[in-house]
Amino acid sequence: MPHLTLFPARPKRKRRRQRRKLFFPVLAILLILSQSRPVLFFTQWHLPFTLHFTKSYVLLAPGDTYALKINGIATISSCESSVPLVATVTSGGYVRARKCGKTVITAVLRGKNGKKIRCLVHVTELNKKELTLSVNQNAHLYIKGIRFVFGVKYSSSDHTVARVSGTGKVTAVRKGTAIITAAYRGKEFQCRVTVK
Helix, strand or coil: CCCCCCCCCCCHHHHHHHHHHHHHHHHHHHHHHHHHCCCCCCCCCCCCCCCEECCCEEEECCCCEEECCEECCCCEEEEEECCCCCEEECCCCEEEECCCEEEEEEEEECCCCCCEEEEEEEECCECCCEEEECCCCEEECCECCCCCCCCCEEEECCCCCEEECCCCEEEECCCEEEEEEEEECCEEEEEEEEEC
16 A cells, blocks of 8 residues: 655755745844844843853944953953954953954953953944035935944034934035034944034
């Protein structure tokens, strides 16, 4: 008697096609998450009562310094930066931002069996620090390395001289000087706009 199956197996080609259809949407979702939550994949969540940095994501401008702090009773034995050209770090955990980019700071804790903790440092700035515009002329400001404008808030020190939209579009209104500020995750970046 022949063997009967209620549900015949799908051909391999059909299964491959279905996997390909899922690949790009999943890739797009991961890309969006990695841009909006840069530390999503390695240090965002911590188990209770575990040692970790108080901030797993630090946003700095070139030239800024930041002292890393540990949530718990421990001292840092050594620190290193994955990309020293972007930011350097001392053995005590003092970070100095050098140029735009991202780097992971890894610290080894003293007396904790070589336990390592990590922090993502993102160094960025506005695409322009100064702008000179004529009346009714437009320009676009954005924070380098931030692909999406969600969470970025733009403001002008003098709306009668220069206006700025929520997406960073600057419009010159009349002669004068104004400071455009872009705020993101508690960090402010400024551009001086001169209207002639």
